[in-house]
Amino acid sequence: MAISSEIKMDAYLPLRDVVFQTLRQAILKGDLKPGERLMEIQLSHKLGVSRTPIREAIRKLELEGLVLMIPRKGAEVAKITEKTLRDVLEIRLALEQLAVRLACGRMTQEGLEVIKKAAKQCAEVSDTNDVMEVARLDVAFHDAIHEVASNQRLIQMLDNLQEQVYRYRVEYLKLDTTHSQIVKEHQEIIKAIEKGDCEWAVEVTSLHIQNQVQIVSDMLREEG
Amino acid sequence: MAISSEIKMDAYLPLRDVVFQTLRQAILKGDLKPGERLMEIQLSHKLGVSRTPIREAIRKLELEGLVLMIPRKGAEVAKITEKTLRDVLEIRLALEQLAVRLACGRMTQEGLEVIKKAAKQCAEVSDTNDVMEVARLDVAFHDAIHEVASNQRLIQMLDNLQEQVYRYRVEYLKLDTTHSQIVKEHQEIIKAIEKGDCEWAVEVTSLHIQNQVQIVSDMLREEG
DNA sequence: ACTGTGTACCTTGTATACACTCTATTACCA
DNA sequence: TGGTAATAGAGTGTATACAAGGTACACAGT
Numbered sequence: 001m002a003i004s005s006e007i008k009m010d011a012y013l014p015l016r017d018v019v020f021q022t023l024r025q026a027i028l029k030g031d032l033k034p035g036e037r038l039m040e041i042q043l044s045h046k047l048g049v050s051r052t053p054i055r056e057a058i059r060k061l062e063l064e065g066l067v068l069m070i071p072r073k074g075a076e077v078a079k080i081t082e083k084t085l086r087d088v089l090e091i092r093l094a095l096e097q098l099a100v101r102l103a104c105g106r107m108t109q110e111g112l113e114v115i116k117k118a119a120k121q122c123a124e125v126s127d128t129n130d131v132m133e134v135a136r137l138d139v140a141f142h143d144a145i146h147e148v149a150s151n152q153r154l155i156q157m158l159d160n161l162q163e164q165v166y167r168y169r170v171e172y173l174k175l176d177t178t179h180s181q182i183v184k185e186h187q188e189i190i191k192a193i194e195k196g197d198c199e200w201a202v203e204v205t206s207l208h209i210q211n212q213v214q215i216v217s218d219m220l221r222e223e224g
Numbered sequence: 225m226a227i228s229s230e231i232k233m234d235a236y237l238p239l240r241d242v243v244f245q246t247l248r249q250a251i252l253k254g255d256l257k258p259g260e261r262l263m264e265i266q267l268s269h270k271l272g273v274s275r276t277p278i279r280e281a282i283r284k285l286e287l288e289g290l291v292l293m294i295p296r297k298g299a300e301v302a303k304i305t306e307k308t309l310r311d312v313l314e315i316r317l318a319l320e321q322l323a324v325r326l327a328c329g330r331m332t333q334e335g336l337e338v339i340k341k342a343a344k345q346c347a348e349v350s351d352t353n354d355v356m357e358v359a360r361l362d363v364a365f366h367d368a369i370h371e372v373a374s375n376q377r378l379i380q381m382l383d384n385l386q387e388q389v390y391r392y393r394v395e396y397l398k399l400d401t402t403h404s405q406i407v408k409e410h411q412e413i414i415k416a417i418e419k420g421d422c423e424w425a426v427e428v429t430s431l432h433i434q435n436q437v438q439i440v441s442d443m444l445r446e447e448g
Numbered sequence: 449a450c451t452g453t454g455t456a457c458c459t460t461g462t463a464t465a466c467a468c469t470c471t472a473t474t475a476c477c478a
Numbered sequence: 479t480g481g482t483a484a485t486a487g488a489g490t491g492t493a494t495a496c497a498a499g500g501t502a503c504a505c506a507g508t
Binding site: 039040041051055071072073074 | 459460
């Protein structure tokens, strides 16, 4: 026990990073609503730190596009319109295609094993109603592919784009028709990769993402 | 005159943004060398501001991947390896393809005019030795295409990727063989767009970028 | 009643002070 | 002479103080 706490001591995180992740999650999960103002003093009281880490966290959120800075007024949570979401998904589609294409070309035996294992785990929970877990394991499947693509920058960008649509992704998975669909698509992507048929894998991935675009767009239209 | 200075008063920029852009340019142009430490007090004296704006600028550079944070040690300029540059260019290729494809589908009469004008301006200076100007106008040509693509997020990401390879791009353009090549490629892209031949335009753009990848890679190998 | 102006407060923008960690150098001991 | 410990210095991490601008509300004048 003493050891584990010592290990934890090593895992040092500056307050700004804690604040950054906290605010980020709060925005992506919808706890902080679009248009809501982020006031530094208020946040500093809420999180029990001073303004300095808050401000530094906001600078990062600003660059990430999650908050909008208004000069001498401060930060507010960026509003997500259908247009901005379509923009994000257009980019995500292109980059997921790239990832699959790269992964095909750079596939290894171990990489394939990891991907298969991820698909299997996802399939196992797909018939339960644990939507969050399905979402997590679907992400893990794609992460496994990204890993094989071996492009660190691409991984970072896809992570970012992924989280931008996080809120809607969970809603999307609540439609029970989609679970078996996802499992089927995973299988097909694996088959394509095993055959070394890059373009087929890209094609399946494209359909996978475009389904999401369609459903998320519909949801946004209902909302707004 | 009184009016123009009033207008300038409106263009208010927080010090953190001035510092951010200054440091960014310094890194991209190579004035701050990879591995070099960024010490806050030193920078604050040099730029005549306090540590606060410096720190906030560094937070943004950190998220952009231009500096590497070492806990309790501070920031240092990120090292660019051949691998990281190839990674960036892989992504840039995919996104430029996306931009051209979108632009094709969303082309307007005015958009086409702007693109043609940009190409013409670039062609006019291509036979001079003003490399910086050629670079600037080539960027303007691509920006015009991006604009028609009408994806704000994509524009932001391409800007970012563009600047990551800024240093090498200028070097690349110093090879005099490339100037006429660039002009020819611009013409061909315009022709493809006018015919509405998306895939041709994408193809030409791909070659355009892949040329750069090759040459920049060679340069890096010579360096390292 | 409506509009314009002034004032007070709230919030950001910037500077600085304080605490803590890590490192390097020096001195002392084996 | 080599190694270790202590100390000083430099730099980041965090908090707070101070300055300046913007906004909202109230009051007065038309």
